[in-house]
Amino acid sequence: QVQLVESGGGLVQAGGSLRLSCAASGRTVSSYVMGWFRQAPGKEREFVAAITRSGGNTYYADSVKGRFTSSRDNAKNTVYLQMNSLKPEDTAVYYCAASSKVQYYSASPALYDYWGQGTQVTVSS
Numbered sequence: 001q002v003q004l005v006e007s008g009g010g011l012v013q014a015g016g017s018l019r020l021s022c023a024a025s026g027r028t029v030s031s032y033v034m035g036w037f038r039q040a041p042g043k044e045r046e047f048v049a050a051i052t053r054s055g056g057n058t059y060y061a062d063s064v065k066g067r068f069t070s071s072r073d074n075a076k077n078t079v080y081l082q083m084n085s086l087k088p089e090d091t092a093v094y095y096c097a098a099s100s101k102v103q104y105y106s107a108s109p110a111l112y113d114y115w116g117q118g119t120q121v122t123v124s125s
Helices: none
Strands: 003-007 010-013 018-025 031-040 044-052 058-061 068-073 078-083 090-100 118-122
Touching: 010 058, 018 090, 018 118, 031 068, 031 078, 044 068, 044 078, 058 068, 058 078, 078 090
Parallel strands: 010 118
Antiparallel strands: 003 018, 018 078, 031 044, 031 090, 044 058, 068 078, 090 118
16 A cells, blocks of 8 residues: 655646645555546546556646656655746646556556645646
């Protein structure tokens, strides 16, 4: 079992940047495919990004491609989401998640076993 804690959210103006961190404890994060999801008020949780166990491959939703970058430092047991050129529509609670089921990545929240508590990202126009 792994526990996940996100940090780095906050309020930023449109065009700004934030870096989210997801620190894992209890088990090494290298055992899992890691995903980032977000949920805005009144909307379903949606896939943002995922990164394979080795960090060699990353996958992104079309809405964030070219602006967001996921990375991982398995030695620090931490995964990151660098968010640049933020837009008001990026406003949401962001969650990191870990999957033992997926081989490379999945955009389906149902395939992720463990979730963090979320961190709020608010982008003002």
